[in-house]
Amino acid sequence: MIVVSHRGPARFEALDDGQFDVYPGSGGLAAALTPLLVERDDATWIAACLGEGDRAATRAGATRVGAVDLRLLDLDAHTHRLHLDVISNGTLWYLHHGLFDLVHRPRFDSRWHEAWEAYEAVNRTFTEATAASADEGEVVLVQDYQLALVPGLLADARPDLHIVHFTHTPFCGPNSMRVLPEMPAAALIDSMARVPCGFHTDRWARAFASSVREIRADVEPRCFVSSLGPDPEALARELESDGVARAAADLDDIVGDRLLLLRTDRVEPAKNIVRGFFAYDLLLERSPELRERVVFVAMLHPSRTSMAEYQAYANEVDAAAARVNERWATASWTPVVVDSRDDFARTVAGYRRYDALLVNSVKDGLNLVAKEGPLCNVRDGVLCLSPEAGAFDELAGPALRAHPFDLVATADALREALAMPAEERRRRAEDLRLIASNRTPADWLGDQFTASGVR
């Protein structure tokens, strides 16, 4: 089998002796897939070089990871930047998450159309590398919106292959697809409609199917739904680690015997961090009994800092947090503590300790935090979850609804979470754990195999 994704399962750094240090790749896909694939001896993974160390390891032929034959593509830097910043993250991410301010953006100018050619070129490069690596009739699992043209190109080049595409983001509906220029929109749909396409929830699958039907009335889309869940055993091991123990002690210093409201996200507009602070501000305004009684620890990891929109959003996040503290802090209480260290041990320590977990995304393909949290938590913490997160479909029963745009409703959910009677907390936490452990990465990988038609 071949996995094709923009980011690989590892990154490399050259050492003085000609050897390489290997670090885990970032992102949910690498975390979910890598442990499954390193145990197999039949897996090839094709991804992009993301730094000088990756390129050096590629030149040295030193990119094997466990049993995985990792092939990293050395893309032209300018082409790669246009592919990633302008099209993948600057257009398709915005489109699928509904983040465009349509009065002002997008503006598809000459530069954008040039970037679209770069997107095509990168997808062709991935396709050629895959076509050259694949055995007759092999299963090829293409991942996510950065590579949405690969299915069509690869199906043309190698009709013998069993190709599947899986989208980890939401998929926008036909109205939003009309925002794209005509040719690119049709190219994306034409490509994806060639193969079975997977999504984390039925809602994104239906949006994709409607988009296909609107743009290509003669094509019947093939969709499947496969939710992902964390590996409960891996989380259990992490919980026992020294790193988590140290982080837990740090957290105890911060929270003490107060209630802990937690969020943990990349600094990403789709995560709706600013409105989360506004809702917390409203909570403190309307629930005086909670002042000095709760600490909102926001673990916020810098993301896509090369994009101006993300820098601007990070500034808005900082200002919103500061505003809450300026308004409510006392000599002995800091209402909001922002932690920007991207350290999974700290996240897991937070998971274990929270009384309420806020996930209020504007839109979210799945949101693994909403499942990892309950699996690690030991205080019957309450999950406040946006109905716009893919995971909501599964977790709607035991979670409280955190409407992403309704500050009053979100504040009400937080108040309900923090005041919930122990018995109800216990019951909901149990249900959350049950659902969150229901789908492992192996199940998700198995669904892609099933969809490929090979098993």
Next chain:
Amino acid sequence: MIVVSHRGPARFEALDDGQFDVYPGSGGLAAALTPLLVERDDATWIAACLGEGDRAATRAGATRVGAVDLRLLDLDAHTHRLHLDVISNGTLWYLHHGLFDLVHRPRFDSRWHEAWEAYEAVNRTFTEATAASADEGEVVLVQDYQLALVPGLLADARPDLHIVHFTHTPFCGPNSMRVLPEMPAAALIDSMARVPCGFHTDRWARAFASSVREIRADVEPRCFVSSLGPDPEALARELESDGVARAAADLDDIVGDRLLLLRTDRVEPAKNIVRGFFAYDLLLERSPELRERVVFVAMLHPSRTSMAEYQAYANEVDAAAARVNERWATASWTPVVVDSRDDFARTVAGYRRYDALLVNSVKDGLNLVAKEGPLCNVRDGVLCLSPEAGAFDELAGPALRAHPFDLVATADALREALAMPAEERRRRAEDLRLIASNRTPADWLGDQFTASGVR
């Protein structure tokens, strides 16, 4: 029959002698309906007082317009402002036109929820006035998004009435309805689902039907599609008027023997005026032969100037126009001429004279300009029309497509329009005229009667 709309067919100004001057109401609804209703002796029209003159005329019982019994409701000023600025124009207009920058807006805070109560209150006031005025079994035609709760309230109060609702804007789909707080979204859908609902195109009707099915699985929406067109005879009379003759002379001074590219819009983000200037800029950049050969006359009428977003957008419009002129103007040529006088005679003179008409809306319920222009034009002018305008469904054949977000595609359409061979222009202009005269206001009013079930 009773028409219920936020704006009425006339506005009043008190004279010193206790009499009132009567001016036509603004907006497309008044323009379309008033000439039809003043000839009937069975019509009541219920609308809001919009100024001190309206209130004085109401107190004096002097609001009859022709044969129409006009009843103007004197709403509490604060309640009315919340109803109009916060909910109707600040929320529902944005929602249905897809104008929200979801990273930042909306933020449904306590003030918004208070404004929602004002929206309910105004809808109740309209309902009570209608219920008190209506004869047994009368037809009631409720108009537009400002009064979307009237159908449900009125159906409860007066089950004998034959109520219809007509929406002049687009209708957003179920994904966008999820942006609203839950209770208000359900209230709007519950109300509208009680009666037959009309829309200008099948696309908005389908979006409404999907929204109903998503929020109320047990309800089968009743929709009808009824496009509106201008009254060709009224336009013909206007074309012969002295005002148009004077305006045409003015326009000749500005345009001379150059080509005229025209747009005429309220200064409204949904009209996409800024991107129109950017596309024109790109056109001049890529088509040197058009420099000094074309004048872009933009008739832009101030709108909703009490809303900060509209003021900001007006500034962006001014800056974009100035940028084009700074870049391209010569001693003898001004590439963009902005005319902010809201004077229908000037608009009609522009209609008659244009070589290309640009309508590139982000989204538009119908867009009457796209039909009025071709009916008045005498130069076989070419229409460049956004596929996001409701009128596109009808006019797609003879119009050129002006993609609202793709500046390159819009610039290409403008170039094609201005360079089109005479024979093709003639053929397209003929088709445009044929389609644009196909649906009169009387047809549209008749469709509402038919939908009411009475005839």
